[in-house]
Amino acid sequence: MAKSYSDEEQSIIDSNKAGLIEADGFIVISPEWNGMVPSVLKNLFLLYSTDVFAHKPGLIASISAGVGGSYPITELRTSSYKNSRICYLPEHLIFRHVTSIFNDSDDYPDDNDESTQSYMSERTDYCLDLLLSYSAALKTVRADVLQNPKFGNGM
Numbered sequence: 391m392a393k394s395y396s397d398e399e400q401s402i403i404d405s406n407k408a409g410l411i412e413a414d415g416f417i418v419i420s421p422e423w424n425g426m427v428p429s430v431l432k433n434l435f436l437l438y439s440t441d442v443f444a445h446k447p448g449l450i451a452s453i454s455a456g457v458g459g460s461y462p463i464t465e466l467r468t469s470s471y472k473n474s475r476i477c478y479l480p481e482h483l484i485f486r487h488v489t490s491i492f493n494d495s496d497d498y499p500d501d502n503d504e505s506t507q508s509y510m511s512e513r514t515d516y517c518l519d520l521l522l523s524y525s526a527a528l529k530t531v532r533a534d535v536l537q538n539p540k541f542g543n544g545m
């Protein structure tokens with residue numbers, strides 16, 4: 391069903407779209423809220439779809455105040471790609487105990503130490519390098535793939 395937005399909303403939607411279309415890849419960062427992705431992030435995939443995301447790589451990074459963080463990964467991998475055709479990398483990042491890691495709080499002193507932080511820094515750099523490689527590689531795919539209007543939505 392067609393949705394209608396106010397003029398102001400439509401102009402914000404359109405102006406953000408231009409920047410998203412230019413992107414060759416995305417870092418999708420999500421907190422875990424009651425084991426879910428916040429609806430505002432899911433809404434992004436309703437507002438923008440194939441023309442913005444198709445055949446572009448996405449690196450998921452989830453954030454948890456506790457030891458969670460895996461549910462947003464599963465949810466995004468399960469339900470945000472079908473019509474958008476975003477290609478999530480097989481690697482992802484989970485930042486647990488986020489008040490301590492890379493922060494001063496001693497809520498979780500074990501995560502505030504140098505070895506945990508350097509492990510996560512190294513892993514983050516590795517994922518960012520992967521994202522850059524996929525971004526370069528998938529440009530070739532996008533140049534080859536013709537969007538078939540018969541298959542406007544994923545199956």
Ligand SMILES: Cc1cc2nc3c(=O)[nH]c(=O)nc-3n(C[C@H](O)[C@H](O)[C@H](O)COP(=O)(O)O)c2cc1C
Nearest residue numbers: 421422423424425426453454455456457458459488
């Ligand atoms: C409404 C709400 C629900 C949350 N539910 C969870 C949860 O189920 N599991 C978890 O690990 N953290 C949970 N958290 C903690 C968030 O993951 C953490 O606060 C967030 O990643 C940090 O980002 P923020 O600065 O936007 O809060 C929740 C936080 C909020 C506000």
